Amino acid sequence: MATPLNLTSNVFFFIFTAALLYIAYTIPGLHPPPAPHRQTSLVFYVHDYFSGEGDATATTVAGSSGAASSILQFGTIAAVDDPVTEGPSPESREIGRAQGIYVNSQLNGKALHMVFSVIFTDGEYKGSTLEIQGADVFGMKEREFSVVSGTGYFRFVKGYGVMETEFMDLANLRGILKLNVTVKHY
Numbered sequence: 001m002a003t004p005l006n007l008t009s010n011v012f013f014f015i016f017t018a019a020l021l022y023i024a025y026t027i028p029g030l031h032p033p034p035a036p037h038r039q040t041s042l043v044f045y046v047h048d049y050f051s052g053e054g055d056a057t058a059t060t061v062a063g064s065s066g067a068a069s070s071i072l073q074f075g076t077i078a079a080v081d082d083p084v085t086e087g088p089s090p091e092s093r094e095i096g097r098a099q100g101i102y103v104n105s106q107l108n109g110k111a112l113h114m115v116f117s118v119i120f121t122d123g124e125y126k127g128s129t130l131e132i133q134g135a136d137v138f139g140m141k142e143r144e145f146s147v148v149s150g151t152g153y154f155r156f157v158k159g160y161g162v163m164e165t166e167f168m169d170l171a172n173l174r175g176i177l178k179l180n181v182t183v184k185h186y
């Protein structure tokens, strides 16, 4: 049973709460509008050398003919730790490393599945990483891959990239790839 005193305090409590809510919702900054989706675009180059005089950064580790299997053969797995540079030249500033795995996953040998991290060690995105996964039908001029997510500046991102072969020495399996990535931040 509500006594007159309790009724008064209930009414007071209701008015007080309503007033607080009104103030909270009318003071600018207390409920900022949701941030618009930001987008970041970046272009970088990956130097992928399966052979070389001390500069090889990719190696096959398993395959149907053992570790010596060619990356151009179905079933071959390679580990990579490729330099990532600002520009296409090998002398261009190194801004990170592309570290991960390629698996030749097309029966005719003409496509790789790539899973790697781009670990930025210098430049604007130093300390952040991008996680890349997708098919690389390397005979195509342009092929699209997905950017699964990232860390640091790239936390929660999603996006895609377009890969182009900038240079290819197929006999020695030395290539330079241009990656043009677009990600959205959530």
Ligand SMILES: *[C@@H]1O[C@H](CO)[C@@H](O)[C@H](O)[C@H]1NC(C)=O
Residues within 6 Å of the ligand: 043, 162, 180, 181, 182
């Ligand atoms: C990167 O790709 C976007 C489209 O996704 C394009 O508009 C832009 O011109 C490309 N940049 C370079 C340097 O290729």
